[in-house]
Amino acid sequence: MSCYLRHLDDVLLAAGVRLTRENRHRVHSIIQEITGQEGCPQVWKAVKLRLLRSDTWEEFVGELRQRWREPVAN
Numbered sequence: 001m002s003c004y005l006r007h008l009d010d011v012l013l014a015a016g017v018r019l020t021r022e023n024r025h026r027v028h029s030i031i032q033e034i035t036g037q038e039g040c041p042q043v044w045k046a047v048k049l050r051l052l053r054s055d056t057w058e059e060f061v062g063e064l065r066q067r068w069r070e071p072v073a074n
Contacts, residue, residue: 004044011051015065030067034060 005012005019005027012019012027019027032038035046050060 003040004047007044008047011057011061011064014061015068017064017068026072027068030064033067034063 005024009019017023017027028043031047032043035043035050037043037046047060050056
């Protein structure tokens with residue numbers, strides 16, 4: 001799971017997300033929701049497309065930041 005997260009250090013930093021072993025699943029789930037994709041290869045492909053242009057990069061980071069700050073439902 002979330003094999004692509006290692007490539008997102010700058011994105012996660014910009015979004016204010018500190019990736020840990022404990023929160024990897026949550027980060028992966030949020031990114032799945034943002035991209036609308038399920039499997040790692042599909043999610044990574046969708047993320048890469050968003051990171052190519054500065055406007056979609058900023059949009060992706062903003063959405064990740066917003067969703068990360070939302071309270072976690074138990």
